[in-house]
Amino acid sequence: MPSPSSSQWPKIMLFGLLCGPLTGYADELNGANTAWILTATALVLFMTIPGLSLFYAGLVRSKNVLSVVMQCFAITCGASVLWMAFGYSLAFGNGGELNAFIGNTDNFMFAAMTKDSLVGDIPESVFAMFQMTFAIITPALIVGAFAERMRFATMFIFSMIWLLVVYVPVTHWVWGGGWLGEMGLLDFAGGTVVHITAGVGALTAALVMGNRKNFGTQAMPPHNLTLSVAGAGMLWVGWFGFNAGSALAANGDAGMAMLVTHISASAGSLAWMMMEWVRHGKPSVLGIVTGMVAGLGTITPASGYVGPGGALIIGFSAGIICYFATQAIKQKFKIDDSLDVFPVHGVGGILGTLLAGFFASSQLGIFSGQGYAEGVTMGHQMVVQVIGVVATFAYTAVMTFVLLKILKAVMGLRVDDEDETMGLDISQHDERGYDL
DSSP: OOOOOTTTHHHHHHHHHHHHHHHSOTTSOOHHHHHHHHHHHHHHHHIIIIIIHHHHHHHSOGGGHHHHHHHHHHHHHHHHHHIIIIIHHHHHOOOSTTTTTOOOSTTGGGTTOOTTOEETTEEHHHHHHHHHHHHHHHHHHHTTTSTTTBOHHHHHHHHHHHIIIIIHHHHHHHHSSOHHHHHTOOOSSOIIIIIIHHHHHHHHHHHHHOOOTTTTTSOOOOSOHHHHHHHHHHHHHHHHHHHHGGGOSSSHHHHHHHHHHHHHHHHHHHHHHHHHHHHHSSOOHHHHHHHHHHHHHHHGGGTTTOOHHHHHHHHHHHHHHHHHHHHIIIIISOOOOTTOHIIIIIHHHHHHHHHHHHHTOSOSGGGOOSOOSTTOOHHHHHHHHHHHHHHHHHHHHHHHHHHHHHHHHHTOSBOOHHHHHHOHHHHHHSOOSOOO
């Protein structure tokens, strides 16, 4: 290889200076990882605004389209401020006598954070913002359970308090150094933290609030499935940030998480479509996008631990089991979980958390995952997964029930019958989604 000429040396030296920060700080800031988590953070926020907002907006009746958009938007703003003020420190603060259950107050108002603070090899500001987007979407998911009947003021106060008394403690248990994380629970991106808490919170809210007026006797079809499909597509793309971003690095774990996320979403869509085709003679657009969401929610806790074969089984299982759960909740038990939050997210989160413990095994041939921690057997891991599911389910149900009962006594939960008939767009916001 010929030696560089004298005219080439300035270019080589400049290239070295530009590359230096990326290669010279192996134990400090990593530019590639930081860039990926910045991107993932934007993707997860994109899931709520506009993804979830449009998905839910299309599923309700036209007189309530603005109300669910408003609820998602308000939760995004409120949760962001609460996360800065209290949530982040209580979720990820490490230390103190109660550390197994809740974090500390050292980082209230991000007081201990500077632009040079690191979590691993990324800026703490980026990590805190990434986690903020999870704190935003979790209470926003619950909106689907009480859509078309909850007072806006009550909804906002409920969501903010629920974030602090349910989401924040469970996040600490699993990801912040708490007791479930120490026990070895496998929850890569939020099966317990996001989907079980949101799903169980939704089911509890639907039970406490009661059904919509004329539920079960009057058809309440989605008013604009085109909006819902657009929102669902945004959720699918944003979910790559949700799951692959949870690796907190631009590495093989992130790549595999992205791959298995896509496989599970595709399998969930096909499975739900197949169930409708077999049982009703025709596949529906609503079914295929709901199957996608079920596949995404179910792979979430397992996405960092399973391989493509396991993801395929998880996705197909999600599409079939969540389909039957949706039918059972509304038709058998007559519970008006308006937009199927519990049967899709709650059941999916439970299923995915349990299957993560199984498909993480390295002894399943083409269905193998990345293997358990040293000395851990499948039996032990499955026990831990069950404990995580039961504890999260029970805590969320009790706290949500108590909170709703208090709010019902203090300020009321529902709009009156006249306002519900009129629609929440007019009665709560004095606006119309459509003026044609």
